[in-house]
Amino acid sequence: MTDRPVFRSGPLRYATAERFARPRPPVSGAPAGPVGTVCPQPPSRLDAVMGPPLDRRPQNEDCLQLAVTAPRGGPAPGSPGLPVLVWFHGGGFSSGAGIRDWYDGGALAAEQDVVVVSAGYRLGALGYLLLDGVSEGNLGLWDQLEALRWVREHIARFGGDPGNITLFGQSAGALSIRLLMDVPEASGLFRRAILQSAPLAIATRPVDEARDLGRFFAARLGTDPRTAAPERLLAAQTLTAAEQQRRTGNSLAPAFGPVSGVGPLPAEAGPLDSRNGAVDVLYGWNADDMSAFPEGPDDSGSVAERTRRVFERPLTALRGELERAGARAYGYRLDWRPPNSPFGATHCVELPLLLGSAGAWRSAPMLGDADWAEVDAIGRRVRTTWAAFARDGDPGPMSAPLTALTG
Known part of the structure; x- marks a missing residue:
């Protein structure tokens, strides 16, 4: 296949939202507000692995934006449109932004x-605080639903087929996609899902625990969360994260993330085949995923043992559930260990194989001494597999650094 010239549109606003309110579509003719901004956030705990982002973008709560990258010339005449892949980034529900250069498609x-x-x-807290009278929780999931509605309505303008949408995401982004498979409002908004290194055990937390953390957050904030400066919200968020880790001993689970039984998530999800479980799913993990995270009191052992416990076993169990629901499920393990990287096939190492450019990833410690020619050559194999799956739900034969998994 010959590479086609592409164009990148964006950042584009897909929704607006008041603080702690659900998103809504932008009003035509309303003042535009800032673009190119990211949700207020602390530094990522994975900066030591990925490096800090090199595109310094201003932080602003008006951040419900996306970017679209598409081949010039669009689809062939008479075609319904090109397959569409929608990316939800990771970052532990506390950092990241879809418009960052890392995620250029x-x-x-x-x-x-x-x-x-x-x-x-x-x-x-801006996306996932649960606090009576202030925030209903799971606003980040409502945002993702609104983004998918925007894609359904507008993607044909960019040559995409609104009937052939594949969601792909990594870590917290993959958890979001797995949860959207339980959401009635998401029915019909996507056909396929790619789950990259989803730590399924921390996908949600119980309502009572989330409410308790919300009250702790409010007490540490010491003022009305609806009017507090973003910097104060982030400071209280940091204190809450430390308290959550002290209580649980879990260094992987975020303080603020999706809450079970809070809209749009149902209180009790029924069998997958009664919801969105008939979507095709490609799932997998990286061989050394847990090298990115320090051992904790409830997560000790070698990197291999921890990776099996956090990723391999839960994702393998998910495959069985999917297949019982009638879905097609395909598994992979990514085994690429960049030369002289101290992290091996770590969490996030597949990202530059899929998205971004040499400039965006030039300071990533996880890439070790790999030059971009190597990254790009290996990445082409991974991109081929992802796109094949997006086209018709079958990734086809996998080649190194991917190992196909069988149940």
């Missing part, structure tokens, strides 16, 4: 003749 769109959408959503 240029190579994927150019090589594979697909449309790539990278969407952001609200994070931390």
Whole structure:
């Protein structure tokens, strides 16, 4: 396949939202507000692995934005449109942004003749605080739903097929996608899902625990969360994260994330086949995923043992549930260990194989001494697999650094 020239549109606003309110579509003709901004957030705990983002973007709560990368010239005449891949970033529900240069879909769109959408959503307390009279919780999931509605309505303008949407995401982004498979409002908004290194055990927390953390957050904030400066919210968020880790001993679970039984998540999810479980799913993990995270009191052992416990076993169990629901499920393990990287096949190492450019990833410690020619050559194989799955739900034969998994 010959690479096609592409264009990148954005950042584009897909919704607006008042603090602690659900998102709504932008009003035509209303003042535009800032673009190119990211949700207020602390530094990522994975800066030591990924490096800090090199595109310094201003932080602002008006951050419900996305970018679209598409081949110039669009689909062939008479075609319903090109397959669409919608990216939800990771970052522990506390950091990241879809519009960052890391998540530029240029190579994927150019090589594979697909449309790539990278969407952001609200994070931390702004996205997931549950506090009576202040925030209903799970606002970040409502944001993602609104982004998918925008894609359904507008993606044909960019040459995409609104009937062939694949969601792909990593870590917290993959958890979001797994949860959207339980959400009635998401029915019909996507056909396929790619779950990259989803730590399923921390996908949600119980309502009572979330409410308790919300009250702790409010007490540490010491003022009305609805009017507090973003810097004060982030400071209280940091204190809450430390308290949550002290209580649980879990260094992986975020203080603010999705809450079970809080809209749009149902209180008790029924069998997958009664919801969105008939979507095709490609799932997997990286061989050394847990090298990115320190051992904790409830998570000790070698990197291999911890990776099996946090990723391999839960994701393998999910495959059985999917297949019983009638879905097609395919598994992979990514085994690429960049030369002289201290992290091996770590959490996030697949990201530059899929998205971004040499400039965006030039300071990533996890890439060790790999030059971009190597990253790009290996990445082309991974991008081919992802795009094949997006086209018709079958990733086809996998080649190194991917190992196909069988149940």
